[in-house]
Amino acid sequence: MTTVKIIKLSANENCYGCSPSALKAVQDKHKDVHLYPEVNPLALKEKLAEKFRVKTSNIVVGAGSVRIIDGLIQTFVGQGEEVLTFEKSFIAYGQFAGFHKRKCHFAPLTNLQCSPENLLPFINDKTRLIFIANPNNPTGNIISHIELEKLLSKISNKIIVALDEAYAEYVTEASFPNAVELRKKYSNLVILRSFSKIYGLAGLRIGYAIMHEELAAKMAEGQIPFSLNYLSSSAAIASLDDLDFVKGSALANTEQRDFLFNELKKLGYNTIPSHANFIYLWFETDTAKTKTYNTLFVNGIIICDMKVFGQENALRITIGEKESNQKIISVLAKWL
Numbered sequence: 001m002t003t004v005k006i007i008k009l010s011a012n013e014n015c016y017g018c019s020p021s022a023l024k025a026v027q028d029k030h031k032d033v034h035l036y037p038e039v040n041p042l043a044l045k046e047k048l049a050e051k052f053r054v055k056t057s058n059i060v061v062g063a064g065s066v067r068i069i070d071g072l073i074q075t076f077v078g079q080g081e082e083v084l085t086f087e088k089s090f091i092a093y094g095q096f097a098g099f100h101k102r103k104c105h106f107a108p109l110t111n112l113q114c115s116p117e118n119l120l121p122f123i124n125d126k127t128r129l130i131f132i133a134n135p136n137n138p139t140g141n142i143i144s145h146i147e148l149e150k151l152l153s154k155i156s157n158k159i160i161v162a163l164d165e166a167y168a169e170y171v172t173e174a175s176f177p178n179a180v181e182l183r184k185k186y187s188n189l190v191i192l193r194s195f196s197k198i199y200g201l202a203g204l205r206i207g208y209a210i211m212h213e214e215l216a217a218k219m220a221e222g223q224i225p226f227s228l229n230y231l232s233s234s235a236a237i238a239s240l241d242d243l244d245f246v247k248g249s250a251l252a253n254t255e256q257r258d259f260l261f262n263e264l265k266k267l268g269y270n271t272i273p274s275h276a277n278f279i280y281l282w283f284e285t286d287t288a289k290t291k292t293y294n295t296l297f298v299n300g301i302i303i304c305d306m307k308v309f310g311q312e313n314a315l316r317i318t319i320g321e322k323e324s325n326q327k328i329i330s331v332l333a334k335w336l
């Protein structure tokens, strides 16, 4: 019996692993996991504050950025108030609004682009929180600095705009927002970042946000003590120091993303340029999509069928290593 090597390209993890320094930080601490973690990860906050030239009081750290997304809804969206995001975006925004019994509106995309203008008709006096994933998951496109500033200038500063930059380190496009700069002018802008993507620490569950200190203080009131694990903040600190790992991952991703995009196009797939570590494919029918999914699946390549997130006729492929991407193309070319 021949065994097929499984290639998992369904969750936008870093296919190059994580920084060796992060692994060392985990090894150095693993014998002490009988101890509780720190309640306030000050050393990590100091590192992030230095990196982004903000104060530690502007930083919120959570067990994954999803925990901060949940915390934003829990803290700032009262009963009867509403959340707004785009349809075809990260599932957690609507899902967590639902958990908290808050209404979430979904603005449409225009030609698969998250046009901030499309949010405006959905804003009313109950809107408290807007989530924008930039780059957007699953479509991979971005809104620009100019577009973001235009939106911020048009809405009340009582509405929090949470800009989810989980994939920011993969972006090479110059028009990508300098959100840290914009936040100085717009105190309602919250920037969310993750250690799960380019830093390769998804399994350790750690993310952070930069926000106005009053917002951060309110978030802290509802924080569950010891919700970070004992290993994650040390690994995160070590990762931030390993710029070569981040640069290397971003560079390899760009090269492989171009390869996959061009080859999928040549094979006739509907796709759009991505700024993240994944690529979006859409299909006329569910049957066409399922056939592509199954062809890869039987060859050991697991990608994401967007149906699991309630989005029809679309697939998302995480950009893997060169060999994985070459295998995708050769399997699909042979089948077609």
Ligand SMILES: Cc1ncc(COP(=O)(O)O)c(C=O)c1O
Pocket: 011, 012, 063, 064, 065, 066, 067, 090, 133, 136, 137, 164, 166, 193, 194, 195, 196, 202, 205, 206, 207
């Ligand atoms: C846009 C976006 N934000 C946040 C997350 C979650 O990140 P974390 O692992 O830090 O909770 C993801 C994960 O896929 C994502 O796609």
